[in-house]
Amino acid sequence: MQRSDEVLDRALSxxxxxxxxxxxxxxxxVGPQVQSWKVERAYxxxxxxxxxxxxxxxxxxxxxxLGGAEGVPAPRLYSAWADRLTGDLVRPGQSVVHTAGAGGxxxxxFRGTVRSRTASSGSDTVxxxxxxxxxxxxxxxxxxxxxxxxxxxxxxxxxTWCVDELLRQGGIHSCPPPRAPAVDPAxxxxxxxxxxxxxxxxxxxxxxxxxxxxxxxxxxxxxGAPFEMALMPKAAGLKVSWMPRSRxxxxxxxxxxxxxxxxxxxxxxxxxxxxxxxQNGTRTGDIRATFDxxxxxxxxxxxxxxxxxxxxxxxxxxxxxxxxxxxxSLMVDTTSTGTIVRPTVQPRLTAPDGSYHVGxxxxxxxxxxxxxVSELQQINLKTDMAVECxxxxxxxxxxxxxxxxxxxxxxxxxxxxxxxxTPELPLYDIPKVSGSQWDAITEIARASMSTAEFxxxxxxxxxxxxxxxxxxxAPDLTVTTRRNISSLTVTEEIDACRNHCEQPYxxxxxxxxxxxxxxxxxxxxxxxxxxxxxxxxxxxxxxxxVGPPVVLDDSVVGKGHQVRFGTxxxxxxxxxxxxxxxxxxxxPTYFVRFANHSAATLWTVTKDGKPSxxxxxxxxxxxxxxxxxxxxxxxxxxxxxxQQYTAPSADWVQTVETASVLAKAMLTAGRYPVPLLGxxxxxxxxxxxxxxxxxxxxxxGAELDTLAWVVGIRTTHAAGGVPQQTLTLxxxxxxxxxxxxxxxxxxxxxxxxxxxxxxxxLTAQYATLxxxxxxxxxxxxxxETTGDPA
Numbered sequence: 137m138q139r140s141d142e143v144l145d146r147a148l149s150x151x152x153x154x155x156x157x158x159x160x161x162x163x164x165x166v167g168p169q170v171q172s173w174k175v176e177r178a179y180x181x182x183x184x185x186x187x188x189x190x191x192x193x194x195x196x197x198x199x200x201x202l203g204g205a206e207g208v209p210a211p212r213l214y215s216a217w218a219d220r221l222t223g224d225l226v227r228p229g230q231s232v233v234h235t236a237g238a239g240g241x242x243x244x245x246f247r248g249t250v251r252s253r254t255a256s257s258g259s260d261t262v263x264x265x266x267x268x269x270x271x272x273x274x275x276x277x278x279x280x281x282x283x284x285x286x287x288x289x290x291x292x293x294x295x296t297w298c299v300d301e302l303l304r305q306g307g308i309h310s311c312p313p314p315r316a317p318a319v320d321p322a323x324x325x326x327x328x329x330x331x332x333x334x335x336x337x338x339x340x341x342x343x344x345x346x347x348x349x350x351x352x353x354x355x356x357x358x359x360g361a362p363f364e365m366a367l368m369p370k371a372a373g374l375k376v377s378w379m380p381r382s383r384x385x386x387x388x389x390x391x392x393x394x395x396x397x398x399x400x401x402x403x404x405x406x407x408x409x410x411x412x413x414x415q416n417g418t419r420t421g422d423i424r425a426t427f428d429x430x431x432x433x434x435x436x437x438x439x440x441x442x443x444x445x446x447x448x449x450x451x452x453x454x455x456x457x458x459x460x461x462x463x464x465s466l467m468v469d470t471t472s473t474g475t476i477v478r479p480t481v482q483p484r485l486t487a488p489d490g491s492y493h494v495g496x497x498x499x500x501x502x503x504x505x506x507x508x509v510s511e512l513q514q515i516n517l518k519t520d521m522a523v524e525c526x527x528x529x530x531x532x533x534x535x536x537x538x539x540x541x542x543x544x545x546x547x548x549x550x551x552x553x554x555x556x557x558t559p560e561l562p563l564y565d566i567p568k569v570s571g572s573q574w575d576a577i578t579e580i581a582r583a584s585m586s587t588a589e590f591x592x593x594x595x596x597x598x599x600x601x602x603x604x605x606x607x608x609x610a611p612d613l614t615v616t617t618r619r620n621i622s623s624l625t626v627t628e629e630i631d632a633c634r635n636h637c638e639q640p641y642x643x644x645x646x647x648x649x650x651x652x653x654x655x656x657x658x659x660x661x662x663x664x665x666x667x668x669x670x671x672x673x674x675x676x677x678x679x680x681x682v683g684p685p686v687v688l689d690d691s692v693v694g695k696g697h698q699v700r701f702g703t704x705x706x707x708x709x710x711x712x713x714x715x716x717x718x719x720x721x722x723x724p725t726y727f728v729r730f731a732n733h734s735a736a737t738l739w740t741v742t743k744d745g746k747p748s749x750x751x752x753x754x755x756x757x758x759x760x761x762x763x764x765x766x767x768x769x770x771x772x773x774x775x776x777x778x779q780q781y782t783a784p785s786a787d788w789v790q791t792v793e794t795a796s797v798l799a800k801a802m803l804t805a806g807r808y809p810v811p812l813l814g815x816x817x818x819x820x821x822x823x824x825x826x827x828x829x830x831x832x833x834x835x836x837g838a839e840l841d842t843l844a845w846v847v848g849i850r851t852t853h854a855a856g857g858v859p860q861q862t863l864t865l866x867x868x869x870x871x872x873x874x875x876x877x878x879x880x881x882x883x884x885x886x887x888x889x890x891x892x893x894x895x896x897x898l899t900a901q902y903a904t905l906x907x908x909x910x911x912x913x914x915x916x917x918x919x920e921t922t923g924d925p926a
Contacts, residue, residue, distance in 0.1 A: 137612040138243045138592060138823045147239025148821060155820070155859055156242050159200065160233040161225045161250070161264075169210070171201040171261060171855050173234065175246050177826050178848035178864065179587060193578040194589035194826055195270040198234055198246045202226065202262045210262040215255035226253045232266040236822045236851070236859065243822050245851070247594035269553075269590035270574045273306040277576035280721075281566040282344040283680040283754040287649045290348045291562035293337025294356070295584050295788055296365075298566065299598050300335045302573040303554050308596055310335060310554040311363035311396070311525045312546050314342060315532065319718070323531070323668065323731050327718075329380040329391070330515050330528040335365040336559030338376055339566065343528075344681055346377040346514050356559045357522060362396035362461040364556055366522040372404030376517045379683040382530060382718040383511040385733060386413055386421075387472035389531040393425065393515065394465030394484075396524045399455075404520030405430035409466060411528070413510040415440065416712055417691040421507045423479055425466035429521075432456030434483045434495065436466060438505040446505040450483050450495035460488030463545070467536045470507070475713075477507040482536040484544060492541050509713025511687050530716075557600040560584055561794050564644045565756070567787035568677070583786035585801050589826055599827070601801045604845065607868045611831035611843055615818050623817040624834055634781035634806030635772035641795035642760035642787065652679060652753035654695075660705055660747050661730065661740040663715065668731035671749070675726045679753040684719040684728065687712060690743055699730075700748035702741040711738055726751065765795035769807040775874040781806065808870035813844055813863075820851060820859035830865060843868040892919045 147153065159167045177196040204210040213222040224230065230250045235242035248268035255262045279301060285292030300310055311333055316326035330343035336356045338345045357368040367374075384391065393409040410424035419442055426435040432455040439445010455462070462485060469480035483495040500506065515528055533539045542548070561584050569576040581588045585601035615621050655673050663669055685699040689710040701715050702708040714734040720727050728749070732738050742748045762785065772779075781802060789795050813832060824830070828846045848864030898918075902908040 137828055138825060140243060140823050141241065143239060144237055144241040144243065147237070147241060148823075150239075153238045153819075153858065154240070155236075155853065156238055156240050157234065157236045157245075157853065158242055160231075162230045164225060166202065166225070169203045169205055171203050172853060173201070174199045174850070174852040175234070176850045177589075179589075179826070193270075193574070193581050194587065195574075196246055196248070196268040196590065198232060198248065198266040200264040200266070202264055203260050209260045211255035211257055211259070214253060214262040216253065226250055226262065226264050228252060232264075236820075236853070238820075238822075244592035245822055246592060248590075269308065269594050269596060272308065273302065273573035273577065275306060275573055277302055277569040277571055277573045278305065279566050279569055279576075280339055280341070280344060281568070281680045282339060283649055283756075284345045284348060285564035285566075286644060286647050286756050287754065288348050289564070289644070289647075291337075291351060291564055292345055292348065293339040293563045293566060294559035295561035295563065295580050295586075296556055296559040296598065296600070297333070297335055297337030297339060298563070299577055299580055299588070300333060300554070300556060301339075301341060302569075302577055303596060304333075304341060306573050308553045309550050310365075310552060310556060313550050314527060315529045315546070317342065319729065321668065323716070323733070326532050327382060327530045328527060329382040329384060329512065329530050330378050330526070332378060332526045334367040334524050334526060335556060337563070338378075340378055342381045343378045343515075344381075344683055346379045347375070349374055349376060351562070357401070358556070358558060360398050360401045360522060362398055362522070362524045363552065364524070364554070365559070366398065366401075366524040367519070368401060368522045369403050369519055372406070372520040374519050378515045380512050380515060380528060381684065381720065382716060383414075383513070383684050383687065384530040384716045385512075385713045386470050386507050386510050387474075387477045387713065388470045388716075388733070390467060390469045390471070390533050390536060391528065391530045392465055392467045392532040393528050394463065395517070395526040396461060396463050397519070398461050398522040399429045400459040402429070402521035406518065406520050407464065407523060408516075408518040409464075409526075410516040410518075411468070412513045412516060413507060414513040414686065415508055415510040416689050420513060421510055423466075423468055423481070423507070425464075425481075425483060427455065427464050429455055429459075436481045436483065436498070438479050438481070438500050438507065440507075443504050446500060446502050448481075448498050448500075452485060452493050452495070454487050454491065454493065455485065458487055458489065462487060465544075467532070467539065469536050475509050477509075479505070479507060480536065484539070486545060497536055511713065511717070513686075553594065554596040554598070556598045557586070557603070560586070560600045560797070561788055562791060563788070564647070564790055565680075565787075579786075580788060583784070583788040585798050587827070591825060601798055603827070605801050605804045608829045608843060610829075612828040613821065613824060614831040614833065615816075616833040617836040618833075620818045621816060621832070621834065623815055624813065624832070624837065625815045626840070627812045627814060628809050629812075630776065630779070630809060632806060632809040632812065633772065633776050633779045634802060635769045635776060636766060636778050636780040637768075637799045637802035637806065638764050638766040638780070638782040639789060639795040639799040639802070640762060640764045640783065640785040641789040641792060643763050643792070644760045644790055646758065647760050648757045649754050650757045652755045655726075655751040655753070657740065657747035657749035660745075661749070662705070663701075663730050663732040663738045663740070665732060665735045665737060668729055670727055670729045673726045673728065673751055675721075675724055675751075675753060677724050679755065681721060682719075682726070682751060682753055684717040685749060685751065687715065687717060688748075695750065697752040698748070698750050699740055700742055701738045702743070702748070703736065703738065705739045705741060706745045707741055707743045708739070710743070714738065760790070763792070763795075765792055765799050767796070767799045767803040769803060771873055772807045775876075776809070779806075808873070810867045810870050811842075813865035813867065816863040816865055818861050818863060820853075820861040824849060824861075824863070829868065830863070832865065
């Protein structure tokens with residue numbers, strides 16, 4: 137139910153109602169010009185009609201009949217050929233906001249965009265059709281597909297993470313978005329090197345997982361998450377690492393590591409962010425920030441794996457005393473003109489009370505903390521507490537001291553527009569998706585027995601398979617035939633009965649990985665000073681993601697995912713720390729961007745003068761086995777016979793545990809034919825939403841008193857009349873198991889079929905032919921009667 141107030145509640149309870157509505161197109165109020173309006177919402181699914189509540193997506197549609205204004209007919213104002221000054225009010229893509237209510241009070245009824253307009257010449261009517269937030273998800277669907285899930289035999293994401301990612305692509309966010317997703321050709325503006333929402337998966341929007349913890353070591357939680365969902369360790373010291381999509385260089389610009397945590401949900405006291413850099417040979421460097429909520433200290437270290445490095449401390453008293461949602465980060469200035477970087481570091485925090493804390497800057501002047509030329513290798517997270525929205529941004533600002541608080545907190549840059557459910561369907565491999573983002577979300581909803589919808593305020597809601605499995609304790613609203621209901625149809629059909637439910641699933645046990653066919657560059661690429669080139673490589677669409685190639689030097693020989701930069705086209709000397717390597721994927725095309733930050737021309741060349749770019753795809757060694765899991769109900773089968781439902785085979789179900797949960801949810805919904813209450817015409821109540829629980833009391837006809845879920849809503853209103861609302865309801869429970877008291881149901885086959893009088897019996901009854909013929913019975917009676925005929 138939508139939120140209301142006492143004024144609207146009172147208006148809806150009075151015998152005589154005064155309808156009210158407001159309609160804005162392009163932000164302009166046009167309510168007085170609306171001749172009629174209609175809003176429809178319903179779940180779309182492949183399941184039988186009476187089971188539709190448990191699965192599918194819902195997209196609301198609004199239809200307006202719009203009249204003219206100030207004596208000018210509507211077609212002249214709003215047709216496709218109307219003057220832009222007035223016609224743009226209803227152009228396709230224009231914003232639409234509609235509210236409805238009574239007594240001068242309204243609540244949201246629809247928020248979306250115009251899909252079409254139809255002007256009827258010779259009339260004063262323009263028909264406008266609009267669609268809700270689903271219209272924002274018409275872009276091509278794409279999901280990053282890392283190989284790490286089946287490489288490590290650990291889930292890399294969930295179906296919920298995939299839905300969240302598809303929403304993000306359409307500009308619908310459930311937590312702070314990536315700061316700088318777009319590539320800047322001039323390499324001056326900020327650029328997101330890594331973004332991991334941690335909304336039900338380690339998979340990253342930008343970048344990809346490098347190492348994964350075991351599922352027994354963590355949970356995905358919603359209660360207490362900073363925004364929507366968080367990674368929650370089950371013990372202190374949970375570790376995860378990611379490969380960035382951009383191996384930015386040292387020396388470079390200012391980069392920032394950040395995340396959001398809830399210090400009230402913790403197994404210890406530490407959260408640590410570390411940037412690891414690939415130096416010459418096998419050496420690595422690291423710059424890290426360790427936030428200690430027990431002491432309020434932030435320990436910031438810099439060093440290499442051969443030297444050890446140094447550490448400084450900044451203290452924030454509130455970090456130790458105030459529990460709740462903290463925004464934590466470390467800014468690192470690596471600007472340098474030489475081959476050695478003396479990092480300048482500065483921690484930055486926002487407390488649960490909104491207070492802003494910036495630590496004093498420090499430049500590591502000690503040699504043990506210096507960083508030689510290198511490239512970013514990976515980002516490590518170690519956490520004892522709930523953490524969400526990890527990201528790393530290169531060139532985040534020109535310097536650390538002038539970084540504004542508004543930019544740090546991304547004020548005015550995003551609005552939360554999605555609510556997710558507890559993650560379901562762990563995924564070892566991300567299935568391929570096609571079509572639009574809305575098409576992909578609908579596919580996931582159907583495969584996972586979930587629902588996807590935008591509410592009246594434009595907020596997206598994702599609810600998992602457990603939504604409709606429990607009978608609610610109390611209704612959101614009661615409607616009765618005495619006052620609210622003018623028409624009611626109750627349908628019970630055998631097609632709604634499913635007492636043998638099977639869920640196919642992919643068994644990933646035994647699936648490993650092998651190296652795919654390497655992709656070798658065919659040319660040595662020249663990269664001019666302070667410029668960048670983008671090279672395209674063809675990859676098979678079945679190939680999963682690979683990160684940017686690792687930059688090699690002459691002390692390391694390998695045949696992996698790599699590139700070498702030389703000072704001459706014939707080979708020259710290898711170069712480290714001068715070229716930022718970035719990558720992205722678009723279908724079968726893999727793009728690699730090489731940005732040369734030095735004042736000398738460089739080439740992608742091996743020591744002996746050959747092309748040095750080598751891309752190494754990873755693929756699974758065998759395909760997962762297709763299996764099936766079933767739940768049955770013998771009591772239902774006794775009365776209704778075996779009614780089978782086998783869910784469509786989908787790549788989204790990858791464990792037997794998930795298959796069992798889905799099959800059981802199907803059985804719970806369909807083991808008895810739950811009644812469908814269709815065409816329930818009620819007094820218009822704008823507070824009702826899809827998924828609400830309504831108590832239906834019929835004292836005039838069916839004599840029923842039951843709870844039902846709202847699975848469809850259609851509301852219409854014409855000027856001068858009252859709104860008409862029709863609900864489609866699905867019962868939350870069945871009317872008990874059949875008893876058939878006093879009934880002896882006939883067998884499905886006539887018991888007399890095939891039963892004939894035996895010859896021995898016939899001769900015992902009729903000693904002679906004359907005795908038989910004297911009876912004058914028919915041949916049929918002669919055969920079918922087992923005893924004496926009457």
